[in-house]
Amino acid sequence: MSKLFRAVIMGPPGSGKGTISERIAHSFGLKHLSSGDFVRENIAAKTEAGVQAKTYIKKGLLVPDHVMTRLLLPRLEEMTKYSWLLDGFPRTLAQAKALNSACDLDVAINLNIPLETLKERLRHRWIHPPSGRVYNMCFNPPRVQGIDDITGDPLIQQEDDRPEALVARLRHYKDVAKPVTDFYKAKGILYTFSDTETDRIWPNISTLLNTKIPTIQSDARCASTH
Numbered sequence: 001m002s003k004l005f006r007a008v009i010m011g012p013p014g015s016g017k018g019t020i021s022e023r024i025a026h027s028f029g030l031k032h033l034s035s036g037d038f039v040r041e042n043i044a045a046k047t048e049a050g051v052q053a054k055t056y057i058k059k060g061l062l063v064p065d066h067v068m069t070r071l072l073l074p075r076l077e078e079m080t081k082y083s084w085l086l087d088g089f090p091r092t093l094a095q096a097k098a099l100n101s102a103c104d105l106d107v108a109i110n111l112n113i114p115l116e117t118l119k120e121r122l123r124h125r126w127i128h129p130p131s132g133r134v135y136n137m138c139f140n141p142p143r144v145q146g147i148d149d150i151t152g153d154p155l156i157q158q159e160d161d162r163p164e165a166l167v168a169r170l171r172h173y174k175d176v177a178k179p180v181t182d183f184y185k186a187k188g189i190l191y192t193f194s195d196t197e198t199d200r201i202w203p204n205i206s207t208l209l210n211t212k213i214p215t216i217q218s219d220a221r222c223a224s225t226h
């Protein structure tokens with residue numbers, strides 16, 4: 001039977017999901033699917049779910065589960081031929097259950113980063129909102145300070161990356177994420193990585209995926225010869 005590789009990556013805001021997802025996509029040839037990008041695409045295309053999502057995002061809220069799953073699951077159906085890594089979804093147990101009924105995951109990567117580290121990182125985070133590109137003035141600065149490398153547009157700092165807002169976001173994250181990590185732990189696919197530096201976490205994730213991906217893709221190759 002053909003078997004592709006399917007993973008999710010979870011972690012609090014600023015834990016490095018975006019950064020690590022890019023490295024995984026690049027090193028292992030998986031498609032990096034970001035829920036935030038899907039939301040932005042749907043808003044730009046003015047789909048029904050996109051119009052609904054926009055009303056929540058404008059207020060700085062998470063998109064409700066039923067809107068999010070309606071927006072995301074059809075996109076995953078378009079990906080049945082590909083191995084992928086999903087970043088930013090699921091964020092709640094309801095989303096994890098919806099995803100579970102749509103596909104079988106191989107691995108759930110969970111990033112566990114100390115609060116002080118997250119606060120420090122997000123203080124230095126600058127973003128290019130139209131593309132979602134993220135910079136860090138210490139870790140991966142833009143070529144010209146305050147300017148997006150690709151478009152030359154000015155970069156901005158997000159309101160909710162301010163320290164006071166961040167503590168509330170992180171507390172909320174913990175409450176909502178715990179049932180999701182418990183769900184994946186019970187399935188035996190949860191892999192938690194704890195450190196203060198992405199560069200120290202990355203080799204461990206790479207080792208894990210090296211053990212998981214070759215076997216799965218060789219299955220897929222056998223299947224494709226029939």
Ligand SMILES: Nc1nc2c(ncn2[C@H]2C[C@H](O)[C@@H](COP(=O)(O)OP(=O)(O)OP(=O)(O)O)O2)c(=O)[nH]1
Nearest residue numbers: 013014015016017018019121125135136139197198
């Ligand atoms: N100093 C330092 N900064 C890092 C490290 N890894 C990532 N960063 C930076 C890049 C960004 O400015 C910020 C957050 O990283 P990401 O945007 O990759 O995180 P994530 O996608 O989890 O955040 P989000 O859910 O979008 O808020 O921290 C690291 O090991 N050290």
Ligand SMILES: Nc1ncnc2c1ncn2[C@@H]1O[C@H](COP(=O)(O)OP(=O)(O)O)[C@@H](O)[C@H]1O
Nearest residue numbers: 035036037039057061062063068088089090091
């Ligand atoms: N799984 C999800 N559940 C609910 N809302 C989501 C989800 N993924 C993305 N969103 C919405 O889209 C916005 C942008 O997502 P993302 O790019 O991941 O950025 P952020 O770092 O702000 O979470 C989020 O702030 C949230 O409102």
